[in-house]
């Protein structure tokens with residue numbers, strides 16, 4: 001195969017992918033095998049034509065973990081381009097599509113795009129945060145930027161699991177202006193989407209990041225500090241409250257407490273503890 005033909009094939013593939021993607025969500029359903037192949041493809045200009053071809057030809061028939069079969073997404077709400085073809089993954093994708101055109105509250109007027117979720121539709125652990133900020137609004141992905149990097153560290157360096165293996169979402173799917181706190185009527189308007197997400201993912205544990213998530217899920221006015229340190233239950237699912245990463249960036253002295261909370265979450269994930277309502 002020569003380089004010109006290779007580049008033509010790549011361009012044709014891009015055109016076909018764009019045409020086949022859902023126009024609202026930008027999502028494209030692909031098989032695990034195709035996902036594995038796509039992860040091997042790198043631009044010829046970056047690594048050299050021979051290496052690019054070799055990277056693809058090197059793809060053996062060895063199975064890849066399901067989490068590895070998920071290709072990163074550029075659009076709001078994508079647990080897509082997920083190769084997960086389970087009914088609830090499809091239901092999550094349909095919900096993301098619905099959210100992407102939602103106008104139920106005034107926040108839709110200022111958004112660049114909705115921020116639905118990121119991660120594994122079969123996750124044992126769901127993190128629920130507050131609302132998208134500037135970077136999330138730009139990228140359509142929850143918890144990017146500095147607070148996202150801290151959350152990723154907690155998950156990957158602390159818990160030793162891949163961020164792709166958990167499910168991350170927010171109470172609110174559109175960015176409030178100037179990152180202000182979401183208003184009660186905005187949280188009320190958006191809550192049904194979160195409820196449905198949690199119904200579909202059905203995690204073993206929920207970790208509420210900060211007061212807005214905790215108060216929404218637990219229907220309480222208690223502060224994060226008072227809610228921490230014990231198990232709560234959301235629809236029978238154990239729920240742990242901890243500080244939001246953006247708060248930890250402002251108050252690094254509280255990181256120790258968050259780590260204590262995460263250790264309790266890990267005990268449930270590891271089957272060492274089964275909280276009882």
Ligand code: SF4
Nearest residue numbers: 102104105108174190
């Ligand atoms: S914040 Fe939620 S309810 Fe409001 S427009 Fe966005 S998706 Fe709809």
